[in-house]
Amino acid sequence: MKTYTKRLGLVGLLVATVLALASYATVAGGSMQGIDHSPGETGAEEKADHGSMDQGSMNDGAEGASGTVSPVEAGVEIETRVEPASPAPGESTDLTYRVSEAESGEAISELSVDHERQMHLIAVSRDLEQFQHIHPEPGASGDFAVTAAFPAEGTYALFDEFVRDGRKVLDRREVEVGAGGGAASLRPDLETKTVDGLTVSLEAPEEIRAGEEAAFTYTLEKGDGTPADDLEPYLGAPAHVAIVSEDTQEFAHTHGEADALEEGGSGGHSETEAAEEGEHADHDGGQNFGPEIGFHHTFETPGLYKVWAQLNHHGDVTTVPFVVEIT
Numbered sequence: 001m002k003t004y005t006k007r008l009g010l011v012g013l014l015v016a017t018v019l020a021l022a023s024y025a026t027v028a029g030g031s032m033q034g035i036d037h038s039p040g041e042t043g044a045e046e047k048a049d050h051g052s053m054d055q056g057s058m059n060d061g062a063e064g065a066s067g068t069v070s071p072v073e074a075g076v077e078i079e080t081r082v083e084p085a086s087p088a089p090g091e092s093t094d095l096t097y098r099v100s101e102a103e104s105g106e107a108i109s110e111l112s113v114d115h116e117r118q119m120h121l122i123a124v125s126r127d128l129e130q131f132q133h134i135h136p137e138p139g140a141s142g143d144f145a146v147t148a149a150f151p152a153e154g155t156y157a158l159f160d161e162f163v164r165d166g167r168k169v170l171d172r173r174e175v176e177v178g179a180g181g182g183a184a185s186l187r188p189d190l191e192t193k194t195v196d197g198l199t200v201s202l203e204a205p206e207e208i209r210a211g212e213e214a215a216f217t218y219t220l221e222k223g224d225g226t227p228a229d230d231l232e233p234y235l236g237a238p239a240h241v242a243i244v245s246e247d248t249q250e251f252a253h254t255h256g257e258a259d260a261l262e263e264g265g266s267g268g269h270s271e272t273e274a275a276e277e278g279e280h281a282d283h284d285g286g287q288n289f290g291p292e293i294g295f296h297h298t299f300e301t302p303g304l305y306k307v308w309a310q311l312n313h314h315g316d317v318t319t320v321p322f323v324v325e326i327t
């Protein structure tokens with residue numbers, strides 16, 4: 001929503017408004033290239049891509065040595081720029097992240113590649129109806145940038161993740177689209193869904209308790225009712241799973257495991273291990289997954305959470321939401 005958020009005072013707001021109007025004009029008159037698909041990243045260009053989002057909740061240190069940390073804990077500073085500063089629904093919007101060393105102020109223009117990308121950005125509207133998973137890319141200026149479009153009016157939470165010194169850094173901020181606003185009112189939803197010809201059901205424990213690791217299993221069927229066992233990796237994992245609390249304050253990004261695992265299976269099951277156990281080669285020798293894909297997660301706080309799975313079926317990335325209740 002803001003141009004270099006921290007520095008905005010009243011004067012800054014005026015300046016930002018003028019800048020926004022200026023860039024609005026530029027965008028309106030310029031090319032619209034680079035608009036992201038929504039929901040999710042779909043299409044062939046993402047097909048071979050493998051994304052990673054590890055446990056990303058701010059309060060989750062349970063994943064061991066590589067738990068998620070805040071930018072402050074990681075010793076980095078993140079400045080964002082959103083142009084136009086207050087985009088209209090559907091308007092092409094440039095999102096820029098500048099990462100620097102907190103101490104020296106030195107720009108960090110290269111990050112380690114994690115799940116095939118240096119930076120992962122998940123944007124959800126506050127009502128949790130809109131979801132997209134996009135990737136700011138490093139540019140000549142040393143910033144990371146991506147062009148997005150937010151399809152509906154509302155306030156959007158932007159969860160930006162990257163790895164620094166072996167730890168996942170998570171940055172959360174908001175952008176107002178149109179007049180902003182919106183709030184989710186979730187109810188538990190484990191209903192089987194068919195999206196893009198893929199029928200997905202989610203098996204969850206009857207009771208999921210905060211602070212206890214829970215095991216989940218997606219079961220996948222093709223349009224003709226036969227098991228879908230031909231899923232391909234999406235950004236290097238059998239599935240990407242993004243989890244956001246009803247108030248959008250809590251966020252986690254985790255990954256599917258190749259086969260459903262026993263309930264109570266050990267945590268810290270790495271994707272690599274899972275892939276070794278559960279993958280099967282297709283006739284082309286590629287890696288295939290399904291019809292069951294599991295994941296584990298420890299929810300720290302009771303409440304309702306929306307859980308999006310992203311699955312790669314024949315090069316199309318399918319995004320399927322469910323809602324779980326944590327007691």
Ligand SMILES: [Cu+2]
Pocket residue numbers: 051052053117119120121133134135235
């Ligand atoms: Cu990603």
